[in-house]
Amino acid sequence: MCRFQAVLALDRGVKTLAFALGGVGIRLPRRLLVRLACHGLAAWLMPASLALAARGRTVVLVSGTNGKTTTTALLTRALGGTVATNAGNHNFYCGLLDALLRSNAPMAVLEVDELWLPEVLRWLVPELLVILNLHEDAWLRTPDPQYVLDRWKTLNLGAGTALLAWADDPALVSLLSNRPVQWLTQQENDAKGQTTLQACPACGEILRRSGWHWSCRCDLRHPVHRLGPQATWQLSPCGTTLHPPTGRRPEVAVNPGLSGRINRRNAAFALAGAMLLGRDPEPVQHQLQTLAQLPLRDQVYRLAGRDVRLLLGKNPSAWIANLDRLGTGGPVMLLQQQSTATLDLSWLYDIPVETLAGRQVGICGAHALDLAVWLTYAGVDFIAAADPRALVGQMAPGELLCVSDLLGAYLIEALAN
Amino acid sequence: MHVYPQFLGSYGHGGNALVLAQRCRWRGVTCDIHEVTIGEVIPAEADIYYLAGGDTVGVKAVAQALQQQQGLQQAAARGAVVFGVGSGCQLLGERLSLPRGDTFAGIGLLDLTSEPAVRRRFGPVIGEPLLPIEAPLLGFEDHQMTLQLGAEATAIAKLRHGAGNGSAQGTEGIWRSNVFGTSLRGPVLALNPSFADLLLERVLGPLDPLPLLAVDRLRERFLSALPRSIGSRAKR
Numbered sequence: 001m002c003r004f005q006a007v008l009a010l011d012r013g014v015k016t017l018a019f020a021l022g023g024v025g026i027r028l029p030r031r032l033l034v035r036l037a038c039h040g041l042a043a044w045l046m047p048a049s050l051a052l053a054a055r056g057r058t059v060v061l062v063s064g065t066n067g068k069t070t071t072t073a074l075l076t077r078a079l080g081g082t083v084a085t086n087a088g089n090h091n092f093y094c095g096l097l098d099a100l101l102r103s104n105a106p107m108a109v110l111e112v113d114e115l116w117l118p119e120v121l122r123w124l125v126p127e128l129l130v131i132l133n134l135h136e137d138a139w140l141r142t143p144d145p146q147y148v149l150d151r152w153k154t155l156n157l158g159a160g161t162a163l164l165a166w167a168d169d170p171a172l173v174s175l176l177s178n179r180p181v182q183w184l185t186q187q188e189n190d191a192k193g194q195t196t197l198q199a200c201p202a203c204g205e206i207l208r209r210s211g212w213h214w215s216c217r218c219d220l221r222h223p224v225h226r227l228g229p230q231a232t233w234q235l236s237p238c239g240t241t242l243h244p245p246t247g248r249r250p251e252v253a254v255n256p257g258l259s260g261r262i263n264r265r266n267a268a269f270a271l272a273g274a275m276l277l278g279r280d281p282e283p284v285q286h287q288l289q290t291l292a293q294l295p296l297r298d299q300v301y302r303l304a305g306r307d308v309r310l311l312l313g314k315n316p317s318a319w320i321a322n323l324d325r326l327g328t329g330g331p332v333m334l335l336q337q338q339s340t341a342t343l344d345l346s347w348l349y350d351i352p353v354e355t356l357a358g359r360q361v362g363i364c365g366a367h368a369l370d371l372a373v374w375l376t377y378a379g380v381d382f383i384a385a386a387d388p389r390a391l392v393g394q395m396a397p398g399e400l401l402c403v404s405d406l407l408g409a410y411l412i413e414a415l416a417n
Numbered sequence: 418m419h420v421y422p423q424f425l426g427s428y429g430h431g432g433n434a435l436v437l438a439q440r441c442r443w444r445g446v447t448c449d450i451h452e453v454t455i456g457e458v459i460p461a462e463a464d465i466y467y468l469a470g471g472d473t474v475g476v477k478a479v480a481q482a483l484q485q486q487q488g489l490q491q492a493a494a495r496g497a498v499v500f501g502v503g504s505g506c507q508l509l510g511e512r513l514s515l516p517r518g519d520t521f522a523g524i525g526l527l528d529l530t531s532e533p534a535v536r537r538r539f540g541p542v543i544g545e546p547l548l549p550i551e552a553p554l555l556g557f558e559d560h561q562m563t564l565q566l567g568a569e570a571t572a573i574a575k576l577r578h579g580a581g582n583g584s585a586q587g588t589e590g591i592w593r594s595n596v597f598g599t600s601l602r603g604p605v606l607a608l609n610p611s612f613a614d615l616l617l618e619r620v621l622g623p624l625d626p627l628p629l630l631a632v633d634r635l636r637e638r639f640l641s642a643l644p645r646s647i648g649s650r651a652k653r
Contacts (some may be wrong), residue, residue, distance in 0.1 A: 147499045349430075
């Protein structure tokens with residue numbers, strides 16, 4: 001009621017103002033003016049509200065293309081106790097503000113959409129900022145990692161903010177190279193690193209790669225080259241051990257409840273983040289083991305009488321990260337419910353789906369046709385059904401995995417409930 | 418021959434090479450996709466050369482590498498098919514300027530210059546083909562470039578919907594002899610099998626149709642998802 005009255009009052013105010021400005025209100029629909037005014041008011045109020053809501057609290061922000069929600073959940077769990085958090089895609093102003101208003105906890109761990117990060121940093125001064133990665137996304141609003149990188153050049157980072165960032169991404173290193181950063185690296189030698197840039201983001205020259213090291217003629221180089229291995233957080237190639245920089249503990253086991261190689265990396269970020277915030281690693285390790293499922297990301301749902309493990313695959317990098325979770329033999333469901341605003345699902349072709357050939361693959365969702373064409377050209381046989389429940393009934397026995405986009409994940413969750 | 422896929426191969430463009438190869442294989446024609454990376458010599462003996470689109474960071478490296486190679490130009494001169502998409506297409510032209518102000522020479526296989534546009538353009542594209550194919554050309558655009566075609570070049574489609582090359586002519590893509598270029602995503606050859614077959618026919622001669630129900634239905638859905646006036650006009 002209160003909101004309704006506020007809108008009415010705003011309406012009257014806009015009308016008065018419009019007429020005072022010479023009859024603009026006659027030419028423009030008043031509803032549009034009200035909407036513009038409401039948006040303007042919200043845009044004006046919200047940042048200040050955010051700063052006010054965060055006052056006196058320790059704030060940790062997590063951003064990047066992939067892994068924000070998982071790492072935020074892991075870090076929240078790692079810190080233990082009551083923590084205000086917004087994990088689960090509510091990573092714009094409203095979600096951040098909502099998380100801060102819902103809880104009086106002295107600590108807040110908030111995931112922030114990568115495009116909103118510069119704006120949020122104008123109003124929040126985090127104690128720790130975790131930057132995970134910068135990948136090609138499937139969304140129109142981030143057409144190119146360079147687009148995000150250009151926006152991040154204006155990051156307003158105060159001296160009181162510790163930075164924890166991924167050292168194996170040349171784009172991030174280029175952006176943050178003149179700041180004091182706690183770099184986390186994984187000594188991986190395989191091709192998974194191809195999702196990061198092959199050319200130097202600073203000068204455009206070809207990056208020289210040797211194993212997991214990379215460097216450029218322009219002097220941009222992997223932080224391990226520049227700072228030495230003792231100055232970085234090093235995650236072992238298999239992701240089971242985290243070696244903190246010299247001066248901290250010798251090594252810490254990484255054994256999260258969430259499975260998969262990418263979740264070990266997310267857990268390493270959570271572990272390092274918690275240690276940077278002064279937490280003792282032993283209880284943190286234990287806490288990370290207690291998080292074995294994450295709604296809409298990595299969760300078992302009961303669908304049509306069977307357990308279905310949902311894995312989120314919302315863009316090429318997330319999909320590729322899931323490939324090692326899919327194993328080699330069992331049935332796999334693919335659900336594509338959502339497209340970008342132009343229906344463009346070209347990004348599917350960046351995923352080496354040929355690895356699914358020879359096993360039972362089922363497809364469904366509003367964009368199952370896109371999946372069908374993609375699999376056809378990739379030489380992967382499939383069965384299709386209109387409804388996920390019907391598809392589950394057709395899938396072979398065994399552990400059933402489902403890779404889905406976000407809207408599909410919501411659908412699975414709704415059907416399971 | 419997939420040229421520099423590590424640098425030119427994002428946004429699903431790599432799928433075009435897969436489409437060409439599979440359409441050969443389904444017809445019993447042996448086809449292998451070879452990849453050549455920067456630092457290696459581009460062989461001049463392949464039948465089809467493909468340069469995909471990539472992010473702006475990689476374009477400079479590719480432009481410089483292509484200037485030091487002759488294989489692609491030699492292959493084009495003997496009639497091999499060369500197909501470029503996005504920045505791969507722009508690099509086949511005379512000159513390419515990027516939004517940050519960098520300008521690079523292309524390899525000059527197409528009478529084309531590419532300049533940054535004021536606005537980013539994205540959305541579905543429908544074109545009436547100016548190539549010898551019957552079905553409308555479908556795809557998606559998402560770029561901020563204007564492609565200026567010179568006198569010796571022809572567009573591949575007259576636009577019914579979308580911004581295309583961004584020029585006043587209302588066209589999309591470019592071709593000359595056996596060299597083709599477009600900005601369309603989809604991947605464009607997955608969405609337009611007749612375009613894929615046109616490229617293959619330049620090498621293999623006339624091909625029998627290869628019906629794919631899923632592709633036909635995807636094209637129907639593409640058109641039906643657009644405003645009725647545009648979609649129905651394009652179906653005719």
